[in-house]
Each structure stands twice: as C-alpha cells, then as structure tokens.
Amino acid sequence: MKPLRSLFLAPAAALMIVTIAVPLAIICFYSLLTRGAYGGVERPWTTENYRLLFDPLYGAIFLRSFWIAAVATALCLVLGFPLALFIARSGSRKNLYLSLVILPFWTSFLIRTYAWMFLLRDTGLINTGLQAAGLIHTPLPMLYNDGAVILGLVYGYLPFTVLPLYATLERLDKSLLEAAADLGSPPWNTLFRVMLPLCAPGIRAGAILVFVPCLGTYLTSDLLGGSKTILIGNLVQNQFTAARDWPFGAAASLTLMAVAMALLFAVRRQGEELL
Amino acid sequence: MDAILELRGVSKHFPSHRAVNGVSLEVQRGAFFSLLGPSGCGKTTMLRLIAGFETPTTGEVWLNGARIDHLPPYRRNVNTVFQSYALFPHLTVRGNVEFGLRRKGADGIEAHVERVLEQVRLTGKELRMPCDLSGGERQRVALARSLVLAPDVLLLDEPLSALDPHLRKQVRAELKDLQRRVGVTFLFVTHDQEEALSLSDRIAVMNAGVVEQVGSPQEIYQRPRTRFVASFLGTINWIDGIGVRPESTRISRERPQNGVNTRLAVVTECAFLGSVVHVAARLEGGEALVAEIPPQGPAVSPGDAVHVWWNPGDELRFSP
Amino acid sequence: MKRGLALYATAVYVFLHVPLLILAVFSFNASRFTVWRGFTLYWYQAAAADRELVESAMNSLIIAVGSTVLATVIGTLGAYGLWKRGSNWLAGSLYLSLVTPEIVTGVSLLAFFQWVFRFLDLRLGMHTVILAHVAFSVAYVVVVVMARLRTFDPALEEAALDLGATEWVAFRKVTLPHLAPAVAAAAMLAFTISIDDYVITSLVAGVDSQTLPMAIYALARRGVNPMLNAVSTVVIVALGAIVLFSERLRSA
Numbered sequence: 012m013k014p015l016r017s018l019f020l021a022p023a024a025a026l027m028i029v030t031i032a033v034p035l036a037i038i039c040f041y042s043l044l045t046r047g048a049y050g051g052v053e054r055p056w057t058t059e060n061y062r063l064l065f066d067p068l069y070g071a072i073f074l075r076s077f078w079i080a081a082v083a084t085a086l087c088l089v090l091g092f093p094l095a096l097f098i099a100r101s102g103s104r105k106n107l108y109l110s111l112v113i114l115p116f117w118t119s120f121l122i123r124t125y126a127w128m129f130l131l132r133d134t135g136l137i138n139t140g141l142q143a144a145g146l147i148h149t150p151l152p153m154l155y156n157d158g159a160v161i162l163g164l165v166y167g168y169l170p171f172t173v174l175p176l177y178a179t180l181e182r183l184d185k186s187l188l189e190a191a192a193d194l195g196s197p198p199w200n201t202l203f204r205v206m207l208p209l210c211a212p213g214i215r216a217g218a219i220l221v222f223v224p225c226l227g228t229y230l231t232s233d234l235l236g237g238s239k240t241i242l243i244g245n246l247v248q249n250q251f252t253a254a255r256d257w258p259f260g261a262a263a264s265l266t267l268m269a270v271a272m273a274l275l276f277a278v279r280r281q282g283e284e285l286l
Numbered sequence: 287m288d289a290i291l292e293l294r295g296v297s298k299h300f301p302s303h304r305a306v307n308g309v310s311l312e313v314q315r316g317a318f319f320s321l322l323g324p325s326g327c328g329k330t331t332m333l334r335l336i337a338g339f340e341t342p343t344t345g346e347v348w349l350n351g352a353r354i355d356h357l358p359p360y361r362r363n364v365n366t367v368f369q370s371y372a373l374f375p376h377l378t379v380r381g382n383v384e385f386g387l388r389r390k391g392a393d394g395i396e397a398h399v400e401r402v403l404e405q406v407r408l409t410g411k412e413l414r415m416p417c418d419l420s421g422g423e424r425q426r427v428a429l430a431r432s433l434v435l436a437p438d439v440l441l442l443d444e445p446l447s448a449l450d451p452h453l454r455k456q457v458r459a460e461l462k463d464l465q466r467r468v469g470v471t472f473l474f475v476t477h478d479q480e481e482a483l484s485l486s487d488r489i490a491v492m493n494a495g496v497v498e499q500v501g502s503p504q505e506i507y508q509r510p511r512t513r514f515v516a517s518f519l520g521t522i523n524w525i526d527g528i529g530v531r532p533e534s535t536r537i538s539r540e541r542p543q544n545g546v547n548t549r550l551a552v553v554t555e556c557a558f559l560g561s562v563v564h565v566a567a568r569l570e571g572g573e574a575l576v577a578e579i580p581p582q583g584p585a586v587s588p589g590d591a592v593h594v595w596w597n598p599g600d601e602l603r604f605s606p
Numbered sequence: 607m608k609r610g611l612a613l614y615a616t617a618v619y620v621f622l623h624v625p626l627l628i629l630a631v632f633s634f635n636a637s638r639f640t641v642w643r644g645f646t647l648y649w650y651q652a653a654a655a656d657r658e659l660v661e662s663a664m665n666s667l668i669i670a671v672g673s674t675v676l677a678t679v680i681g682t683l684g685a686y687g688l689w690k691r692g693s694n695w696l697a698g699s700l701y702l703s704l705v706t707p708e709i710v711t712g713v714s715l716l717a718f719f720q721w722v723f724r725f726l727d728l729r730l731g732m733h734t735v736i737l738a739h740v741a742f743s744v745a746y747v748v749v750v751v752m753a754r755l756r757t758f759d760p761a762l763e764e765a766a767l768d769l770g771a772t773e774w775v776a777f778r779k780v781t782l783p784h785l786a787p788a789v790a791a792a793a794m795l796a797f798t799i800s801i802d803d804y805v806i807t808s809l810v811a812g813v814d815s816q817t818l819p820m821a822i823y824a825l826a827r828r829g830v831n832p833m834l835n836a837v838s839t840v841v842i843v844a845l846g847a848i849v850l851f852s853e854r855l856r857s858a
Contacts, residue, residue: 023744120804223707
C-alpha cells in the first residue's frame with residue numbers, strides 16, 4: 012500500500028526540489044558572494060549586499076514599494092467588500108456575477124496593464140475625449156506616476172479580495188445580523204460592529220493575496236510607472252539583467268521573500284489550511 | 287389588565303403560500319403567552335412580524351398603544367431570543383449582553399449588565415466566549431442580552447428545542463421563574479403542547495395561518511373549540527365523531543349500569559406506567575383508542591373483550 | 607441599501623470590463639490615433655503578417671501545451687498523494703511556490719539554470735521555459751484538484767479494493783472519473799497562466815524562444831500601437847472562452 016502512495020508524490024516532490032528548493036538555496040548563496048567581473052558571481056563571501064540594502068537609496072525603494080502595495084491593498088479591500096456583499100446577496104445569479112469578476116482577471120495581466128496605458132496616455136482615450144469635449148486644453152499627465160501604478164494594481168488584483176470576501180460573507184450566519192437589528196442596531200452600526208469583525212478571515216486572506224504580489228510587482232510599475240517608479244521588482248530584475256549585479260539582486264530578492272513570509276506568518280491563524 | 291401587544295387582522299402572504307391569515311390577538315401586560323402549533327402553521331412568521339423582520343401584507347401591529355408594523359426591527363421595543371440563540375461569536379458574554387446598551391449610550395452600563403447576569407445566574411462568566419459555553423448557558427446569555435434592554439415584549443422562538451431532553455424540563459421551570467421575577471411580557475413560540483400547557487398564562491393555538499382558539503391552558507384542554515385544538519393538545523379518542531380524552535375513557539369487563547355511551551372493544555395492548563395504566567383497544571368498527579385507567583382498575587390483557595364507556599359530560603362534540 | 611449596492615456593483619463591473627472593450631473597439635479603428643476614423647481589419651491583417659509576432663505566438667502555444675500536460679499530470683498525482691498520505695513539507699513547498707513573488711521565482715530559476723549549465727552543455731531556450739512554467743503551474747493544479755478531492759468519498763475507493771481492484775486500478779477507474787472535471791479545469795487554468803506569463807519567461811527564455819507576452823511587452827514599451835490592440839483582442843477572446851468553459855466545468 013504505502014509505496015504506491017509515495018509514488019504519487021514523487022514527481023511533484025522532485026519538481027519542487029529541483030525548481031523551488033535548489034534555486035532558492037542557490038540564491039541564498041549568491042547573496043553572500045560578490046559580483047563577477049563579467050557577470051555571474053565569485054568569491055569572496057561577504058555581507059556587503061545586505062548592508063547595501065540599508066543605503067537610503069535602496070531603503071527608499073523598499074519603502075515606496077511598501078507604500079504603494081499598502082494603498083493598493085487597502086483600495087482593493089474597500090472597493091471589493093461592497094461588491095462581494097452584492098454578490099453574496101444576489102440569490103440565484105451568484106454564479107453569473109462571480110464569473111463576471113473572474114473573467115477579466117484570468118485574461119492576461121499584461122494586456123490589462125496595456126489597456127490602462129492606452130487609456131491614460133497623453134494621447135490616450137481619456138485625454139483626447141476630455142480635450143474634444145473642451146474640458147481641458149493640455150493633456151493631463153495621468154501616466155508614468157505612482158497613481159497610475161496603484162490604479163493598475165487595483166485593476167489587476169481586485170478579484171483577489173472579492174473572492175475570499177464573498178466566501179466569508181456567504182457563510183455568515185444571517186441570524187446574527189437579525190439579532191443585531193433586533194437589539195437596536197441600525198444597518199451601518201451592524202456593518203461595523205458585527206459584519207466586518209465576522210469577515211476578518213476573508214479580509215486577512217484577501218489582504219495577503221493582494222499585498223504580496225503587489226509588493227513584488229514588476230510589470231505594472233514598469234509599464235505604468237515609467238522610469239520614475241522603481242520598485243523592488245524592477246530593482247531585482249535590473250540587477251539580473253542590465254546591471255549584472257547578481258549578488259545584490261539575490262540579496263534584494265531574499266529580503267522581499269523574507270518580508271512576504273513574515274507577513275504571511277503574522278497573519279496565520281490556527282486551523283486554517285494551507286492549500 | 288391591559289393589552290401590551292395587539293394584532294389586528296394581520297395577514298402575511300408569500301408568493302408560494304399564505305403564512306398568516308387574518309389573525310387578531312391581544313397579549314396582556316406581564317403575561318406568559320404562548321403561540322402553539324405544528325410546524326408550518328405560521329407561528330414563526332407571526333413572531334417575525336412582531337419583531338419586524340417581516341411586514342404584514344394587511345393588518346396592523348400595535349405595541350403599548352402605538353402602531354409599529356411599519357418600523358424596522360431596531361426601532362421596536364421588542365427583543366427576540368432566537369432559536370439558535372445567535373450569540374455574536376466574536377464578543378464575550380459581557381460584550382454580547384452590552385451590545386444593545388452601547389447603542390443607546392446608557393449610563394451605568396456595567397452595573398446594569400451585572401444585574402441582568404445575576405437574574406439569569408451567569409455571574410462570573412462575563413469574560414467567556416460563546417463557544418466555551420454549554421447550550422443552557424448560551425440560552426441564558428441570549429435572554430440576558432434581550433432583557434437588559436427592558437423590552438415591552440420578549441419574543442422567544444422555540445428556545446428549548448435546541449437543548450438536551452433531560453435539560454429541557456429544568457430550563458422550563460427556570461424560564462417560568464425568571465418571567466415571574468422580571469415581570470416582562472413573554473411571547474413564547476413552540477410546537478410542544480406540554481411546554482405550552484405548563485408554562486403559559488394564555489395560549490393561542492395556530493393551524494395553517496389561523497388562530498383556532500385563545501384561552502388559558504385549562505380552557506384549551508378541557509373545552510377545545512375545534513377538532514384540531516382537541517387533537518393537538520394531549521391525546522384524544524375519536525369515536526363516531528365524538529371526542530373523549532383517554533383519562534375520561536373507562537374500561538370494564540361487565541356492562542356498566544347506566545347503559546349509555548358504551549361500546550364493545552378488544553384490548554390490543556396494556557402498559558403499566560407506574561401511576562397509570564395505558565390500555566389500547568380496538569372497537570368493533572376498527573377504530574383504535576387509548577384509555578388511561580388507575581392501577582387499581584380492572585386488570586386486562588391483550589385479547590380480552592371489554593366494555594368501553596364514558597360520562598356524557600366528558601364528551602367533546604364539534605360541528606362538522 | 608440594496609439599490610445602492612446594485613448601482614455600485616454596476617460601476618465596478620464597468621470599471622473592470624470597459625477598458626478591455628475599449629481596447630477591442632479601437633483595434634478596428636482605421637487610424638493610428640485615438641480618434642475614430644472608421645472600421646477596418648487592417649491591424650489584424652498586419653498582426654497576422656508580422657512574422658516575429660506569429661512565431662512568438664507559436665512558441666507560446668508549444669510551451670503552454672507542453673507545460674500544461676506536464677503540470678496537470680504531476681499536479682493531479684501530487685494532489686491525490688497529498689490527499690491520501692499527506693506530506694507537510696510538500697504542501698509547504700507548494701504553498702511557497704504560490705506565494706513567492708514572480709520576480710523571485712524568475713531570478714532564482716535563472717540562477718539555477720546558469721549554474722546547471724556549468725556542468726551540462728545547454729543554454730536557455732524553450733526547454734528551460736517549459737520547466738519554469740511547470741514549476742509555477744503545479745501548485746495551482748494541486749489546489750484545484752484538491753478542492754474536488756475533498757468532495758470525494760474515500761469509501762468508494764475502499765469498495766473498489768474490497769471488490770478486488772489494485773490501488774492503481776481503483777484510482778484509475780473510480781477516483782479519476784470523479785476528478786475529471788477538476789483536472790480539465792486545472793489544465794485550462796495552467797494553460798492560461800502559461801500563455802500569459804511575462805516576468806519569469808523573460809528571464810529564462812533564450813534568444814530564439816521569444817513568447818507572445820514578450821513580443822507584446824516589446825511593442826507596448828515602444829508606445830501604443832493599434833496592432834497591439836488587435837493582438838490583445840484576439841488573446842482576450844481566446845483566453846476568455848477558455849476561462850468560461852473552465853468555470854462551467856468546475857461548477858459541474
């Protein structure tokens with residue numbers, strides 16, 4: 012009996028070792044080495060790369076990434092909650108409304124980011140439209156700034172909050188809401204004192220699902236943020252390509268990973284399953 | 287005694303059926319009033335109409351001299367103890383009981399809460415979470431949570447059905463005692479006629495959205511006005527369209543002297559229950575009946591031929 | 607309150623879908639600029655005629671099919687193994703692969719490949735991309751199949767064993783049919799993830815294995831191009847159809 016069961020796990024286990032465990036180990040080693048003369052890595056071993064991360068220049072990049080990810084996450088939660096509530100209360104049409112949320116999400120993140128480039132540029136649709144209507148005379152600079160990046164992130168990750176929030180709301184015991192009303196609580200008060208606290212698991216799940224990818228975002232900041240918005244993701248990518256400083260890039264990646272892991276650990280609760 | 291709660295011609299129509307059909311009712315102040323009926327009779331809908339979770343299709347609901355049927359639940363001075371208790375799982379016992387009070391911004395909240403917790407005998411458990419409480423304790427929190435708001439009427443939706451059977455009798459007595467001490471008008475919904483009979487000052491028997499009879503437990507049991515009420519409360523034997531309660535049904539081997547209301551029957555079962563003996567018999571026409579006779583009565587066994595008779599005064603007749 | 611929610615929901619759905627609709631609409635615009643000048647299929651023809659674009663689309667398809675097949679097989683077997691036997695460290699590493707930011711997965715795989723190439727005479731190419739895609743897709747397959755496994759009554763397998771089947775036969779004839787819709791849905795999920803991936807692919811692809819996202823990215827970087835609108839519309843419609851079909855299967 013036992014050998015067969017292990018056999019099922021073997022391919023996945025081998026894959027994980029080869030593509031996750033070993034590469035991460037290599038990155039760990041690289042982060043402690045020095046950049047090679049012609050790219051790659053070489054000795055001596057050093058912690059210089061990590062020290063460099065504390066340099067104000069790079070510290071600022073981390074802080075900015077944090078800030079943008081936090082704002083995007085908060086917006087996703089605030090914007091996603093009423094939608095999740097709507098879907099949970101929509102009775103027989105639930106599946107339709109859920110599909111409408113899931114559909115755009117799965118059709119190419121890259122293209123959806125490009126869509127906002129198309130809309131926000133100086134010669135994009137919004138600006139040409141506003142100019143044609145005579146509301147403005149010079150184009151509004153809507154692209155290539157932090158705001159555009161946040162917009163792109165919210166657009167990309169909104170479904171990630173809607174789904175877990177919906178799941179939690181669906182399972183909510185309706186009689187608890189009736190009890191609150193029965194005890195004199197008007198709807199807004201019930202929302203804040205009963206519904207939201209009971210949605211905490213969904214809120215936590217959604218927040219993590221959005222924050223971590225946003226923290227390490229590359230495409231959105233690259234296409235919508237222009238050269239002014241360099242976030243951690245862009246930094247790492249740059250080190251491994253143009254700048255050819257693999258050890259530093261490795262250190263930055265690991266720090267990013269560490270932050271993500273720390274957050275996940277902090278938000279974990281007893282009894283909630285991993286997969 | 288004045289009526290604290292009044293329903294005037296209240297109906298509730300759903301697309302699929304009429305849950306409540308033209309009900310008019312008066313509940314006296316300070317009474318323990320029960321709505322009794324089988325599942326589906328509309329009693330829960332009635333409760334929800336009074337609490338404010340449903341609005342009547344026709345009719346009016348009056349509380350303490352003011353009309354309330356257009357008000358949302360959070361503006362009515364009635365409170366509900368839900369069948370599942372609906373305690374807020376994220377709040378402590380104190381948090382639950384305080385919930386309605388904080389809304390009103392009342393002073394001396396803590397003392398108030400302590401007092402009510404004492405009344406339901408939950409002192410010392412303020413900081414427990416609902417998941418750490420027993421079923422009986424959870425019910426008391428639900429009671430405290432509602433009573434602390436001093437409602438005009440307290441609505442209870444089958445509060446004993448979620449408890450273990452052996453706990454039920456004890457909690458039943460506690461509930462009656464609590465109501466007497468606190469003096470709040472209780473409107474109690476149940477399908478269990480024994481509960482209704484033992485707890486209530488007055489009972490309204492409901493069937494298919496209509497109130498068939500309102501009265502004291504004695505009235506309802508001894509002088510039922512409809513066939514349904516007669517058979518729903520206690521057990522009853524139907525013999526040729528006349529109803530006779532088992533305790534009024536007599537059994538004897540010899541023909542009784544007065545000669546009226548006698549039938550021949552064959553005993554099918556005989557159960558000694560300590561204080562009474564249940565004798566099940568079948569009449570010539572095939573109808574089954576049960577007689578409750580004292581242990582000192584005639585000793586009969588299955589298969590015996592007996593005479594079944596009753597006093598005319600114990601008959602329950604109804605127009606067809 | 608219900609009215610307000612419905613209004614809000616409509617606004618959000620508009621926000622989510624209209625940008626894509628606009629992209630599609632302007633793919634038919636007979637002008638390079640964002641002013642409508644008439645309907646045309648010119649940009650679609652231009653896209654179809656662009657050799658590089660078509661070649662990268664082909665590459666993407668090959669990679670997607672290859673990685674999907676591998677990821678689905680490995681993932682389904684893995685999910686079943688986890689369900690029957692459980693393995694904390696495997697579940698943990700799958701979870702890790704799900705939550706690791708793409709950029710980190712990408713650079714770690716790049717470093718890994720370059721390290722391996724010191725010993726093997728290989729270079730970055732289609733094979734490294736396929737391996738990378740399998741790596742990040744497997745976890746998604748496991749999640750989808752696991753969800754379906756949780757609705758499966760283990761007693762059914764035990765009944766099969768009781769009636770004389772071996773473990774493998776029981777899996778094949780009893781469990782797998784029940785899992786079929788989830789496996790199909792997982793495959794489509796893996797496919798769409800693979801087709802769309804840019805970050806990881808761009809790092810581990812060689813010079814001669816450009817994928818569609820990489821081509822799209824290059825075009826986007828150069829500025830707005832209606833040909834890109836045309837390509838985008840085709841991709842959206844194709845992926846959208848796959849996703850809809852997959853959702854149907856998942857809720858079956």
